Amino acid sequence: GAVVSQHPSRVICKSGTSVKIECRSLDFQATTMFWYRQFPKKSLMLMATSNEGSKATYEQGVEKDKFLINHASLTLSTLTVTSAHPEDSSFYICSAPAGSYNEQFFGPGTRLTVL
Amino acid sequence: AQKITQTQPGMFVQEKEAVTLDCTYDTSDPSYGLFWYKQPSSGEMIFLIYQGSYDQQNATEGRYSLNFQKARKSANLVISASQLGDSAMYFCAMSRPPFQGAQKLVFGQGTRLTINP
Numbered sequence: 001g002a003v004v005s006q007h008p009s010r011v012i013c014k015s016g017t018s019v020k021i022e023c024r025s026l027d028f029q030a031t032t033m034f035w036y037r038q039f040p041k042k043s044l045m046l047m048a049t050s051n052e053g054s055k056a057t058y059e060q061g062v063e064k065d066k067f068l069i070n071h072a073s074l075t076l077s078t079l080t081v082t083s084a085h086p087e088d089s090s091f092y093i094c095s096a097p098a099g100s101y102n103e104q105f106f107g108p109g110t111r112l113t114v115l
Numbered sequence: 116a117q118k119i120t121q122t123q124p125g126m127f128v129q130e131k132e133a134v135t136l137d138c139t140y141d142t143s144d145p146s147y148g149l150f151w152y153k154q155p156s157s158g159e160m161i162f163l164i165y166q167g168s169y170d171q172q173n174a175t176e177g178r179y180s181l182n183f184q185k186a187r188k189s190a191n192l193v194i195s196a197s198q199l200g201d202s203a204m205y206f207c208a209m210s211r212p213p214f215q216g217a218q219k220l221v222f223g224q225g226t227r228l229t230i231n232p
Contacts, residue, residue: 001162032217043206043222044160091158095220099162102213103150104220106160 002028002098006107013084014115021079021110023050023094029074030096034104035067038091050077050094084114117142119207119223126228128197135182136192136226138207146212149190150220151181154204163205166190167212194228202230 003026013019023033031052036044048069049057056069066088068080081088091111095104118141128134140149151163166174166181174181182191194201206225210218 030217034217034219043224044220046219046221049217049219093158093160095160097213097217101148101165101167102217103162103165104160105162106152109158111158 002026002096002105004094004096004105004107006094006110008110009108010111010113012113012115015085016083019081019084019112021081021092021094021112023077023079023096023107025075025096025098025105028096028098030077030098031074033071033077033094033096035069035077035079036093036095038093038109040091044093047079052077081112084112086114088112089114117144117147117209117221119209119221121207121223121226123226124224126226128228128230130199130230130232131196133193133195134197134201134228136194136205136207136228138190138192138223140188140190140207140209142209144211148210148213148218149181149183150208150210151179151190151192152206152208153201154206154225156203160206164192165213169212197230199230199232202228204228 005024007022033050035047050071052071071077093109095106147168149166153161164176164179180193207223208220
């Protein structure tokens with residue numbers, strides 16, 4: 001199946017700093033990628049749709065100035081959490097469609113802890 | 116709007132038994148796709164099976180099958196001959212038809228499956 005990587009897998013940062021998370025499609029091109037957020041023991045909530053060469057589409061209630069998304073190439077999308085605060089601590093996971101059913105292939109996720 | 120409901124927060128099953136994980140959905144879209152994903156404790160999301168609303172037959176993938184009842188708006192996952200490695204969180208999800216291009220997923224709350232030896 002298609003492979004999606006994420007980097008870093010885990011990050012701990014101080015309150016007020018910015019954190020960049022990379023999502024790469026390793027063996028296929030993805031004009032669209034999705035960013036989800038998952039709190040402990042909860043489901044995945046879509047944050048935004050990342051579109052190559054154009055602006056991301058954010059879900060209702062997601063601050064676009066807080067969560068900056070850039071889709072610079074057909075294999076890379078980045079999520080930058082700006083001025084992170086403890087409430088931003090969460091598991092962030094990206095996905096890209098591929099395969100017979102255009103199903104989503106997910107990255108391994110990034111666990112962000114803001115102190 | 117699309118909505119997925121998984122009413123079983125947790126399931127405990129003996130190894131080698133079959134297990135059914137429930138999923139009901141609601142949508143006003145005439146066509147849609149239904150997915151099941153497995154999330155082990157490592158956090159990765161693993162695609163298991165897909166069912167299109169327009170498919171006449173229930174989807175099967177190895178030990179996984181999807182019991183699709185369109186009139187009842189249910190898409191239950193059946194795992195045959197459960198194994199210890201099946202212990203994980205299972206999510207049901209839906210989207211607009213994936214053949215129309217990349218579609219965002221709406222997830223249910225998930226069911227934590229534990230397989231006992």
